[in-house]
Amino acid sequence: MSVQADTARRRIEELLRTNEEQIIGRWAKIAKASSEELSELYRALLASLDEGKNDLADIRGLLADLSRSRARAGFAPSDTARAVFGLKEVVFELAESDADWAEAAGGLVWFSRLIDDLGLYTFETYTDAREKIILDQAEQLLELSTPVVKMWDGIVAVPLIGTLDSARTQVVMEKLLQTLVDTGAEHAIIDITGVPAVDTQVAQHLLKTVVAARLMGAECVISGIRPQIAHTIVTLGVEFGDIVTKASLADALAHTFRRAGIEVGRARQAHVSIRAENA
Amino acid sequence: MTGEREVVITSSADVVAVRQLVRSVAIEVGLSLVDQTKIVTAASELARNALVYAGGGDVRILVVENGHRRGLKLIVTDDGPGIPDLELALTDGWTTGNGLGLGLSGSRRLVDEFDLLSGPGKGTTVTVTKWAR
Ligand SMILES: Nc1ncnc2c1ncn2[C@@H]1O[C@H](COP(=O)(O)OP(=O)(O)OP(=O)(O)O)[C@@H](O)[C@H]1O
Ligand SMILES: [Mg+2]
Numbered sequence: 001m002s003v004q005a006d007t008a009r010r011r012i013e014e015l016l017r018t019n020e021e022q023i024i025g026r027w028a029k030i031a032k033a034s035s036e037e038l039s040e041l042y043r044a045l046l047a048s049l050d051e052g053k054n055d056l057a058d059i060r061g062l063l064a065d066l067s068r069s070r071a072r073a074g075f076a077p078s079d080t081a082r083a084v085f086g087l088k089e090v091v092f093e094l095a096e097s098d099a100d101w102a103e104a105a106g107g108l109v110w111f112s113r114l115i116d117d118l119g120l121y122t123f124e125t126y127t128d129a130r131e132k133i134i135l136d137q138a139e140q141l142l143e144l145s146t147p148v149v150k151m152w153d154g155i156v157a158v159p160l161i162g163t164l165d166s167a168r169t170q171v172v173m174e175k176l177l178q179t180l181v182d183t184g185a186e187h188a189i190i191d192i193t194g195v196p197a198v199d200t201q202v203a204q205h206l207l208k209t210v211v212a213a214r215l216m217g218a219e220c221v222i223s224g225i226r227p228q229i230a231h232t233i234v235t236l237g238v239e240f241g242d243i244v245t246k247a248s249l250a251d252a253l254a255h256t257f258r259r260a261g262i263e264v265g266r267a268r269q270a271h272v273s274i275r276a277e278n279a
Numbered sequence: 280m281t282g283e284r285e286v287v288i289t290s291s292a293d294v295v296a297v298r299q300l301v302r303s304v305a306i307e308v309g310l311s312l313v314d315q316t317k318i319v320t321a322a323s324e325l326a327r328n329a330l331v332y333a334g335g336g337d338v339r340i341l342v343v344e345n346g347h348r349r350g351l352k353l354i355v356t357d358d359g360p361g362i363p364d365l366e367l368a369l370t371d372g373w374t375t376g377n378g379l380g381l382g383l384s385g386s387r388r389l390v391d392e393f394d395l396l397s398g399p400g401k402g403t404t405v406t407v408t409k410w411a412r
Contacts (some may be wrong), residue, residue, distance in 0.1 A: 135295070153384065163299065196319070197316055199323040200324060200378055204378065204379055228315070228316040229311065229316065231314075236320065236385035237384065238379065
C-alpha cells in the first residue's frame with residue numbers, strides 16, 4: 001500500500017473510532033436494526049482493523065450468526081446485505097463533512113470495498129442457511145408424510161412420498177412390518193407414486209421389505225410405478241422377480257381385494273323402464 | 280443458467296441434495312421426464328458409491344453443448360481406495376458391500392456417455408453425460 005493510501009485509510013479508521021456513537025445511531029436507523037446488534041458488529045470491525053492485519057474472522061462469525069438468524073426469521077437476503085451496506089452511507093456522509101475531505105475520500109474506496117465484501121459474505125451465509133432450512137424441512141416433511149394407513153380390514157398401505165434415503169426408507173419399512181404384526185393384516189400395499197426416483201438402494205429396501213412381509217405371512221404389492229420409474233428400474237437392471245407391481249394404487253387395491261376374497265360391487269342403479277304400448 | 284454447480288458429499292443428506300440439484304438442472308437443460316429420472320438415478324448411484332466406498336467425495340454438475348443439443352454432465356470424484364478391477368466392478372451383480380451390485384453397471388446403461396477412471400490408491404472419477412433429444 002502506498003504511503004498516501006495508508007494515511008487515507010487511517011483517516012477513515014480515526015473517523016470510525018471518534019464518531020462511534022453517532023455512526024451506530026445513524027446506521028441503526030438506515031438498516032432498521034437494533035443498535036445493540038450493530039454496536040457488536042461495529043466493535044468487531046474496529047477490533048479487526050486495530051490488529052492491522054485485516055483479520056476478519058470475528059466479524060465474519062458475527063455476520064454469519066446475524067445472517068442465519070435473519071434467514072430463520074424470514075428476512076430477504078437483500079435486507080441483511082443492505083443493512084450492512086448501510087454503514088457505507090453513514091461513513092460517506094461523515095467523510096463529506098470532514099475538514100480533510102480530500103484525504104478521507106481516498107480511504108473511502110478502501111472502506112467501501114471492505115463493506116462490500118462483508119455484505120456479500122452475509123449473502124453467502126444466508127443462502128447456505130436457507131438451503132439447510134429447506135433441507136431440514138424436507139426431511140421433517142418426509143417423516144410426517146409416511147404413515148401406514150389401514151385401507152380395509154386386513155389391508156394396510158404405505159404411501160411413500162419424496163426423495164428417499166436409506167435411513168428413512170428403513171424407518172418406513174420397519175413401521176410397515178410392525179403394523180403387520182400389530183394388526184394381523186395379511187395384505188400390504190407400498191405405493192411409490194410420490195417417489196421421484198428409485199435407485200438400487202431404494203429398490204433393495206423395497207425388495208427386502210416384501211420378502212420380510214412374506215416371511216410374516218403377508219402379501220405385498222408395490223403400486224404407483226410411473227412410466228419413467230419403470231424405464232429406469234429396467235435399465236438399471238433391478239429385477240422384481242415374482243413381486244406383484246401395479247401402475248396405480250386403485251389397481252393394487254382391486255388386486256388385493258381379489259386375493260383376499262373381498263367382493264366389491266357397483267351400487268345397483270335405479271332401473272326405470274318406460275314402455276309405451278300401443279302408441 | 281449455465282455454469283457449474285458443485286456438491287460436496289459427506290453424508291447421505293448430500294446425496295439427496297445431489298439428486299434434487301441434478302433434477303433441476305436436467306429440467307433446465309430440457310431432458311424428457313424419463314431422461315431426467317435416469318440421470319437423477321445415475322447421480323444417486325455414483326454419489327452414494329463415493330460416500331460408501333471412499334467416505335465422501337465431490338459432484339460437479341455442468342451444462343454442456345454439442346451443436347444444437349444441450350446436455351448434462353456429471354463428474355463424480357473421490358480420493359478413496361480406488362477400484363482394482365474395473366471390468367469386475369462393471370459386472371452386473373458384483374458387489375464388495377451388500378448392495379445389488381448394479382450401481383456402476385446400471386448407471387452406465389442409464390447415460391449416453393460413461394467414463395470410469397480409477398486404480399488402487401488413486402481414487403475414482405466417474406464422468407457421465409446425458410444429452411437432450
Ligand atoms: N467410488 C468407489 N470407490 C471404490 N470402490 C468402488 C467405488 N464405486 C464402486 N466401487 C466398487 O465397485 C463395486 C460395484 O459398485 P456398484 O455401485 O455397481 O455396486 P454396489 O455399490 O456394491 O451396490 P449397489 O447396487 O447398491 O450400487 C462396489 O461394491 C465397490 O467394491
Ligand atoms: Mg453402488
